[in-house]
Amino acid sequence: MKRTSRNTSGLGTARCRAWPALAWASAAVTLAACVTGCMPADYRRAADRVTSRSIAQKQTEALGRTQPLNIETPAETLRRRLLLDQQLPYSTGASLSTRDIERIKQWPDDGYLKWPAGGDELVDSFATTQPVTLTLTDALQIAAHESRDYQAQKEAVFKAALQLDLESDAFRRTWSGTLRDLYQFDLEREVALDDKGHTDRQDINGTEYGGQGGLSQRLKNGLTFTGALGLDLVSLLTQKQLFSRGIIADVSATLPLMRGAGEFVVTEPLTQAERNVVYAIYSFEHFKHTFAVGVAGDYLAVLQQYNQVRNAESNYRSLVASTRRARRLADAGRLPEIQVDQSLSSELQARQRWVAAQESCQRRLDAFKVSLGLPADAAIALDQSELDRLTERAAQAFPPAATRDQEGPVPAADAEIELVPPGEGQRGPYELDAGQAVLLALDHRLDLRVAVGQVLDAQRTAAVAADQLRADVTLLGTGSAGAHRTLASVAQNDAILRPGEGSYSAVLTINLPLERTAEQNTYRSSLIGLEQAVRGVQNLEDQVKLAVRNRLSELLEARESTKIQAAAVAVAKRRVESTNLFLEAGRAEIRDLLDAQDALLSAQNGLTTALVNYRLGELALQRDAGVLEVNEKGLWQEYTPGEKSD
Secondary structure (H helix, E strand, O other), rough: OOOOOOOHHHHHHHHHHHHHHHHHHHHHHHHHHHHHHHHHEEEEEEEEHHHHHHHHHHHHHHOOOOOOOOOOOOOHHHHHHHHHHOOOOOOOHHHHHHOOOOOOOOOOOOOOOHHOOOOHHHHHHOOOOEEEOOOOOHHHHHHHHHHHHHHHHHHHHHHHHHHHHHHHHHHOEEEEEEEEEEEEEEEEEEEEOOEEEEEEEEEEEEHHHHHHHEEEEEEEOOOOEEEEEEEEEEOOOOOOOOOOEEEEEEEEEEEEEEOOOOOOHHHHHHHHHHHHHHHHHHHHHHHHHHHHHHHHHHHHHHHHHHHHHHHHHHHHHHHHHHHHHHHHHHHOOOHHHHHHHHHHHHHHHHHHHHHHHHHHHHHHHHHHHHOOOOOOOOEEOOOOHHHHHHHHHHHHHOOOOHHHHHOOOOOOOOOOOOOOOOOOOOOOOOOOOOHHHHHHHHHHHHHHHHHHHHHHHHHHHHHHHHHOOOOEEEEEEEEEEEEOOHHHHOOOOOOOOOOHEEEEEEEEEOOOOOOOHHHHHHHHHHHHHHHHHHHHHHHHHHHHHHHHHHHHHHHHHHHHHHHHEEEEHHHHHHHHHHHHHHHHHOOHHHHHHHHHHHHHHHHHHHHHHHHHHHHHHHHHHHHHOOOOOOOOOOOOOOOOOOOHHH
């Protein structure tokens, strides 16, 4: 069998060998750049940068200000420090933090679980090796730092920003690139020997190197453009050692002319994603208001339990003393034995109330610790001076109601009785006029802004659904120049890119709207969605008005109760003192003293309840009016009545 080969010059041989080497080097450099520059940590940091910019921009639009929103796990948490320093039991590394979990072998991002340098300012401010006493300010900051619910709300904003970036990506200029390397070995393949059609079966060994770069762009009017430029380097390593280069360019453009055309329809997903970020910001701000007031309410509820324990203990001690006194009087023959038993029975009941108050206080404290994101078994106490400050504040703002001995001469029994209407006298700073408070809430409630925005969203949804009822009219243009080269065409000359010799086409496609059942139903459903959104605004607006009016009513009731209970405490104390004296003089029975002490305990607990209710009412009114500001650390800035709030 005769074997022949085509003569090639030295230059041709050099070119044949140099091109594959150059292709390999280019591919290796490109591949190395992609591997080293596209690690998971780089993608994570890029996503953080993009979302941070989006959130800051939308915060400015929605709130007129920016606040840091960091979803990274803190360098250290108080929960972790308490578990370790107080040697509390825990089940696994995840109980401590994400960085303490046992990593799987395939974990892709070591930097994410790496401990950052330095500690945490908030956590470092507490001596966790001993019982920690928290002020209300401490509790608010810890809740923002440690609470799992708080963290989930921040992550909801971050996820909305990630979705916005994804929708924005649809309109960005997108580059793409592929590399291809093919080695082919064919045994006894039939090949052409010359131009006269002589063939022979020979072994064929060759390589194909290819690369393609692409560009795509979608405009907001619906026009979609794609372009690609490809290069082929084909080398036959056996026989004639032929080499050929291919180059090809492709472009195409698609433009919808009816259904799906126009910026309003095309950009609707992007528009909704932008509004969803704003809604998430509004929801987070509203959550912070509700969350801060809830933390304060739980904190004061624990202090109220502390106070009830203290009152129950004082009452228990008084009844122990009363029982001892009754025993001595009975031994002296000055008191019947039955009254001693009455006193002893009351003493036992007082002990039961004291024990119950302590356990109830501990349960509420444990629940409060968990709500902050801290271990239930951590040694934590609350600063009881917060309740003392409430008492002093109320005493200055609302003098106790006048008692009978302060009213002067007592009128005759048949004299006309004039009742003082509730709410008369000095008011607290947040006891606003009902109309003013409602207007304030309608201007500042962020959840109401979300509901109003959803009406606009529903209108846009209906408009887009109506667009889908139209005919599909699409203009498609394509163009191609040059040619590919493979081992099958290696004998051909190098391809040359000549746009003037390319292939071009334009197609107008019309799809008549003869079947639109699904689109019809979607459009009708969108109108129902609009009606539901309108009703949602109406319902929320009525709920806002109701909440504000209820808060004002509760404030008035708590103010009156504070004054009444303060007077009741004063009366009960005098009653206990006078009954003790009458008992010593033999002019009262032990039951009178027991009743007086029960009345004192009830009045003391009632005063504490009224004080807490009034303070919580002030905070709840600001929350329901939307004027309580809470910063990224969880600390609030209360509204000053009479001043304008942004």
